[in-house]
Each structure stands twice: as structure tokens, then as C-alpha cells.
Amino acid sequence: MSQVLTQPAPQRPPWLAALARVNAVDIVLWLLRIGVVVVVVAGTIGTILKDRYTAAQWVDFVVFGLTIGAIYAQIALGYTMVYGVLRMINFAHGDFVMCGAFAGYFVATPLSRSGFLQDHAVLGMSAILAVSVLTSTTIALLTERIAYRPFRRVSGLAPLICAIGVSFFLEQTFRGMFGSAVKSYPTPAWQAVAFDVFGFHIPRVDVLVIALAIFFMGGLYLIVQRTKMGTAMRAVAEDGEAAALMGIDVNKVVVFTFILGGAMAGIAGVFYAFVYKQVYFYMGFTPGIKAFGAAVLGGIGNIPGAMLGGIFLGMVESIGPTLFLDGLGIPAPYQLRDLIAFTLLIMVLVFRPQGLLGEKMAKKRA
């Protein structure tokens, strides 16, 4: 008599099951990741073996990276706070920086001409920062009230398009009022001095910008973490409707957020102008875009993440071309700095889509 035996299908080992799920896109992505890692490692080893740069020059690269990174971080804070509270990308934020830098210019120039900025550095810088912060904050508040608030409950891309429109409006307004030529910030003598630390030459203006940026970012962090309004901000960021039901005035929180963002933009504008000296109507665009990238890298909506993302981006821009590409013999690698910075940014996001310090959003928030 014949007998049919039913046996359970042989179970595949887990690694084989995982392998079966791999598709062509996965393979390409892994090849891309491996390629980037190989370039970075091989380039770094090649550069170190070449031994073209002195220790002092490496320190310079780090200081330059920290300086621009600190500025990116401050700008990124504006993006990330507004996104955290309103879930909106404020593309005009880079132009708030430009407005602050312009306002600072109109104070710095007469102060410099009169010698006040040279003789009373602290008072002079405080006045420049105060006017810059006031201007950026005022423009941020007006933008929120006039342009953004009507879109508060509008879904889709309309708020984003509105933000882009505000950006163009501010640029062209400043161009119309102050011309399209580049204006130059003064250079008081105390700013041109350099510190000698362990034999390394570190420009005083860079130290000042990094230190003050850390100070202001620390202050902002404390405001958000330790004050009543900061707690309300975090509550609205978590769930606006629930926060309103708990008695939090959401409008007040949004206004407070724009005040903080505008103030940081004003400070960043002055720092940017004191390091790079030039102000003109379009100056906010590029750092704005980069700072937005930094905010995304750090985890948009996350304040320490924005700081970390800014510093990371600045460091990669400054050190990356030399460290990664010089050793590979690529000519004029500095022109590829944006490519390097944003490739690394993409690589980080591929591995960690929520950003360096971002948390995975709850379904409702996402």
C-alpha cells in the first residue's frame, strides 16, 4: 500500500530569508555607502601620508570650521524652533539674518568712523547686536503676524510657498532700499588680533564668535528647558491641540518662538558680517539653506540637534575637502565642499532618517 507522507516545508535560515528580501535598490544604496566610506577612509589616509599640512594649519581648519559651524548652528535654531512649534519650514529665516546684518551695518559704520567701536569694544558690539536683534525680531514678528498666521491651519504647500514669497519680498525690499552693491563691515583693530595658544595662531574674532555663539545657544537652551514659556513651547511642539486644551495660549507661544528665532538670526547676522565682512541683499540665502540642512541633520525640531548639525556641517565644509580629497589627488578640492558636506548629510540621514538627535515622531506628529 502506498503511503503519502506530509512533511513540513524546510525552514530557511534567517540570513537566507533576509537575503531573499534584498532588492536592487538596497544593493545600490549599500554600494553607495561603501563607496563613500572608501573615499573618506582612503582620502584621509592619503592626506595623512602626504603630510602636506602643519599642525597649525590643521588647527586653522578646525577653528574656521567651528566658526562657520557656530553661525550655521545659530541660524539653524530658528528653522528648528519654528518647525517644532508650527510644523512649517520658514524659508525666510535666512533673510531675517540678512535684515539683522544690514541693521548692524548701519550702526557699526558710524561707530567705527567715530572711533567708538575701537575704544569701547564691548559697548559698541552690544549696541550693534541690540539693533540687529531688534530689527530681525521685529521683521520676524511682522512676518508671522501678516504672512504666516493666515496660513496657520492651512495644510499642503501653501505655507511653504508663502515663506518663499516672504524671502523674495525681503531680499528685493532691501535691494530697493539699500542698493545691490556689497557693503563692508568695519574691522576694528582689536578684532584683527590673534591669540597664540600653545603656539597656534587663533584669530580673536573667531574665538569671540564661537564663544558668544555657545553662550547665546546655551541661554536659548535654558529658556526653552527651564522657563514657563519654554515649557509651553515644548508642549505646543508635542501636541498643539492638547496644549491649547490645557490652557496654553498657542498664539503667544508662536510669537515667543519667532522672538527667539528672530533674536538668534540677528545675532548670527552680526557674527557672520564681522567674520566675512560683506553684507548685501542676497547674503541670507546660502547660509539659510545650509542652516536648514544642518537643522535636518541634527533632527528638525530638536534644539541641541540643530546646534550639533550646524557645527558638523561647518567642520565638514572646512576640513572635508582637504582631508578626504587631497589624499586622492583631486585638483582644486575646495570647490567640492558643498558636495562633500551634503553627501555626508545624506549618508547620515540614510542611516538615521530622524537626524542625529531627532526622535522618531509619533504617528500624529509625523
Added chain:
Amino acid sequence: MTEDIKQPGFRRLVLLTAAMVAFGVGVARAATAGPVTDDIGVLRIPQGAPILVGGSWVQSGPDTALGLNQKRAVEIAMKDLGGKLLGHPLKLDAEDDLCTAEGGQTVATKFAANPQIVVVLGPGCSSAATPGAPILWQVGIVDICTSCTAPKLTAADRKPEYAGFARTVYSDIEQGKADATDAVKMAKAKTVATIHDGSPYAQQLQQVFADNVVAMGGKVVAQEAVAPTDVDMHPVLTRIASAKPDLIYYPLFTAVAAQVSRQAKETPGLEKVKLMGGTSMLSADFIEGAGPSVIGLLFGNPDLSPDAIGKGYSKFVADCKKAYGEAPISGFHANAYDAPTLTVKAIVKVAKPDKDGNLYIGRKAFRDAVFSIRFEGISGPIACDPYGECSQFKPSVLEFTSGDPKTFGIGQNPKKIWP
């Protein structure tokens, strides 16, 4: 209204034109109109209608002075030419090309779409001319550039779509050679580094410079590049410092050039290195951007002294002051002044009126006239070679002496130090 004429047999001519385009020879359409027959088209300007001249210069942004200066020169020239020609008023339609490829393309497309345009003067930037000139020549419009100096635009091996391009300014083959001579022989630089911004002007000029430095026995220790929007030059300058050059050559545009000038003085190892720029930096705006770091900065420029420049230059400067309340605010004004003169001479040579007072200009005939006319311009002799190079270069070296933009004046700040 001015219009292109379509005659019987037009379809055949279109086919012929298509064949010409396929061979990359020419464009537009052959036609006969009034008393004129032309291989690529005839422009008819009705009685009393203006002779419309397009103008393409940068008129906004950090390089405004470069374009505005040339626009003014063209306006003065058109006024000097009487403002009228063969019974028709001369009219300039100037557009802002932003000194970018995108801007040049947009402006050229706009002019190409206007059948009234006789000729386009400008651009002032090679970046704008490189994509713009082929668009214009595709419809038979000649482009007489006033300060785009990139060598490839008038090179012997240039592509056929540039056949309608000429310029009343020299090639950077000359400028680069002169700058290299200044760097090696006058500034005594044995090692040089260059920086460009990827634009046709800067990239080609620094390469010509580098090649000539090497030919003269010097050494090129670095050839770096930055983006036109970059502000932080410290890393690239630190890279250059590691190569220990005697001189850095950076023929860049205003904003980036000002950043390099300032930050080079702050970069360890480069404090004493000689800096040499390009004519694109010849403006008060550059001094404003760079501040005191401009002092001692060298650059080559056409010699504008009375014994080197053409007759009429002094009168032009006086006219400029009278018309605009200031002397020329940047370079290339003499070259720009000569472009409308060349245009008018070419129109006079080929234009034919009919009995009703309409004027007819054959587009190919006009192009050939531009390429064949010779005259003494205020920038010097104008005589085009077969590739559209119409100007000559008499080099001089200028040096900035003050960081105050109010002191800007060609001959004063920067002052001529050679010959």
C-alpha cells in the same frame, strides 16, 4: 514696425536653412525684401521706426558697476553718433544678464524672439556670452561683446554657432600673458597659486596665466577653485599657504574677489604674499568690499594713458562726467563705446532704403560688414579677425593705493605703475 520678410519660395528657403542648421553653418532664413537679398534673412525697418539695438550687461548685484559703466558708454556713443541713422532713430534696449549663464541665456532668448533687434551689444561677462551668442546667431543676430574676454569665444576652433559673435575687447590670451609677465618679471614671483570661480572668464584666464608662468620658468604650486557664492575662503587659502606661493592670482568677480583679498591678509603664511587680480575688480564696489586689504593689490588692465589709448578718450571721459556726474566707474568703457560705432558703420555699409523710406538690412551682410570694417576707435584700432577678435591689447599694470572707495579713479586709485 520692423519685421522679417517672407517671400515666395519661402518653404524652399526654410529647407535650405534647416540644412544649414544641420551643418551648423547658419540660421534664420534666406530672403529677398525690397532691394536686399540675404542668405539668412532681411530685416525691414519701416519708415520712421527705430533701429533697435539690444544691450546685455549686468545691472544688479555686486558687479553692477561693470555693466552699468558699459551701458553708459554705449549711450554716450549713440548720442555722439547723432542718435539717428539713415533717417531712423537709434534706440537701445538694455537688459540685465546678471553676469551669469542663466541670465545671459534669458536675455539672448528675449532678444532672439524680437525680430526688430538689429544687433546685440554686450554681454560684459563671458559667462553670459557663452550660452547667449549661439541663441542669437540661430536667428541671425550678431552679438558684439564689450568685455567678455574668455579666449574660447574667439578661438580659431570655436564652434560654428559662434559665427555671429565678435567683440571690441581683447582676448584673455593677451591679458593672461601680460599678467604672467608682470608676476614673474615685475613682482619677481617664482611660485604662484591661482584661484578661479568656475566661470569661463576666470577659469580660462588663470589657465592662460599659469601656462605662461610655466613658460617663463616659474612654478604653479596650486590651482584652486571656489564657488561664486562662497564667503569663507579661509580653508582654501590655508591650502594655498601650505604650498608657499610668492604670489596669488585670482581674476574673480567683485564679491568673491573681495573676500579673497580680505581673508588672504588674515591667513597665516599669506600675510606678505603678493596678490594679483583681474580687470573684473576695477570698481569702487570692490574697494568697498575688500577694504584696506586692496592696498598693494596688482592687476593688469588696458593702458588708458593718452599716448596708448585712441583719440577721443579724453572727450569721452569728460562727456561721462557731464552726463552721469562721475567719471567711468569701472573698466571696459572704451571698448563698449566702440561697439555702437562699429554697428553704425556696418549698418551704413549694408543697409538699403526703398523709395518709401523703409530700410532693409541683410543679416549675413551685416555680419560680414562687422567682421570687415576697420576704424580707429577710442579704445584703439578696431579690426576683426575671421573669428571676431576686433580689439588690440596694450597692457599696463595698476595698483590700488587706498582702501577708501571714495578715492576710486582709474589712474589715481588704482594708479598706473607700469609702463
